[in-house]
Structures are given as C-alpha cells and as structure tokens.
Amino acid sequence: MRKVLYIFGILSDADVAWMAQTGVRRRLGDGDVIIREGESTDFLIFMLEGELLVTTRRLGQIARLGVGEVVGEISLVDSAPPSATITASGNGLALFLDKTKLMHKLDNDAGFGSRFYRALAVFLADRLREARGSSAGNSAISDEMGISEDELDVGILDRVSAAGERFSRMLRTLSNNRISS
Template structure:
C-alpha cells in the first residue's frame, strides 16, 4: 500500500476524478497475464486491489506489485515495449488508462503532467533504490514488518506530509471507479 503514497500524495483531487472517469475498471483472474515481456501495450494500469508478479525471462520473478502500483509506466515514459511479464498472483482489480488518451491529457494539461510525471519519478526512484538494496545487500522485500518504520526510513519527508491525504485520495478513487462502473452497467 506504500506505493499509493507516492502517486496520490502528489496528484490532486481533480486528477483523481479524471483518472476514475477516463479509466476502465477490469477484473483480472489469478494467473492472467496482464503484460507480456516485449509486447507493446496500449494502457497504463493502476492496480486497485490484488497482487501481481513481475518476471523477466531467464531470471524469474523479480518483484511483486500490490494496490497502488502502476503497471506499464516505463513504456509510457520511454515508448519501449515492456521489459518484463506481469501476471496476477491473486484475483485482482485494476484501472486501465488508455495510453493515447493519457498522452493527450498530459500534453493539454501541464499542471496535471507536472504532478503525474513527478509521481512516476518518485515511484521509479523508490523501485531503483529497492533494487539497489537487494543487489548490494542481498535484502529481500518480504512485505512484512513495521510499516511505519519502513515509511520513516524510506520516504522523502515531503511525501510523508501527504500520507493521510494520499490514503483518502486512493479511497476516493476506488469509490469513483466503482460509481462509474455501476453507471456503465446500468446504461
């Protein structure tokens, strides 16, 4: 859930509302492949609930993703095809944002673009630091332990200031996505 803080501590309420309305909520079954290594993707995906495994051919699983993680964000930034396969480890729910629609929003709304790219930069920086720790010190991220200690030790103080509001924004996004899905089902 820590990744939620990176994204939703930087984005504002109107950003959250746009994402909820522009995205498509989808269920993902256990072991369904969301992204195939080397195959271009048309959406960036925000995991709303569940767990995903990230694997690289010849290496195996290199990471696990959970609620609040983006999937496919690297391909959004550099246009290269995905460098890993992402598959559901449990039944999951995700918000799919069409890349072309998102790119138009980023090009036309510079304030949103600034916040969105800052959030991705913080998220990717955290992933790089975690990779460095694993490589240099052999540490494994188990997902266990005292969340507050991890937050204190690993997050930028500016991000920590937004912890409470980030959680509220993520909860709001979940509700908005559900409302949009319900309205669509009634139509």
C-alpha cells in the same frame, strides 16, 4: 500501498478524479497476463486489489506487486516495449488507464503533466532504490540513507493523509462504475 501514496500525494484531487473517470476497472483472474515482455502495451495499470507477479524470460520471477502498485509506467516514459511480463496471482482488480488518453491529457494540461511526471519520477526513484537494496541483500533501501523499505521519504510525509484520502475517493468513484472483464 505506499507506492500509490507517492503518486497521489503529488497529484491534485482533480487529477485523481480524472483518472478514476477515464480509467476502466477490470477484474483479473489467476494467471491473466496484463503485460507481456517485448510486446507494446496500451495501458498504465493501477492495482486496486490482489497481487501481480513480475517475470522475465532471462531471470524468471523477479517481484511480487500488490495494491497501489503501478505497472506499464516505464513503457509510458520511454516507449520501449515492456522488459517484463506481469501476471495476476489469484483474483484481483485493476484500473487500466488508456495511454492515448493519458498522453492527450499530459500534452494539453500543463499542470497535470507537471504533477504527473514529478509523481512518476518519485515513484521510479523509489522503485530503483528498492531494487538496489534488494540486489544488495538488504531489506532497507540504504543503511547510509537511513530510509527503511517501509518508510516514506520525509518530503512526501505531509502529503500521505491527502494521498490516502485521494486513493479511497478514487476507489469509491470506481465502485460506481461498470467493471469490464
């Protein structure tokens, strides 16, 4: 859940409302592949309920992702095909944000673009630190940094309350929208 707090702590209420109104909620069934390694994807995906498995052909399963995680973000940044397959583990619910619509918004709303890319950079930095900590066999990102895996960076702590409220508000907005399958 803390992953979405990084993003929603930086975005404005209007930004999150736009995402909720533009995105499509989709039910996920056990085993549904939402991103396939090597095949381009058209969506940025926010996990709302359930769990995802991340696998690669070379390494097998490399991660489990839960509520508040975002997938498809790396392909959004560099346009390369995904480097992993993302599969639903059990039933779930996700918000699919069309990349074409998102890119249009990023190109035409400088404020949104600035906040979105900053949020994405913070999110990706956290994911990198977490991966480096895991590869070193630590449960903490780095002993020398003094930040444990479940802690938020001090710079984002003051935004956590607002971020949590934004995520809750988005979920309420989405509950009024139709779910596609």
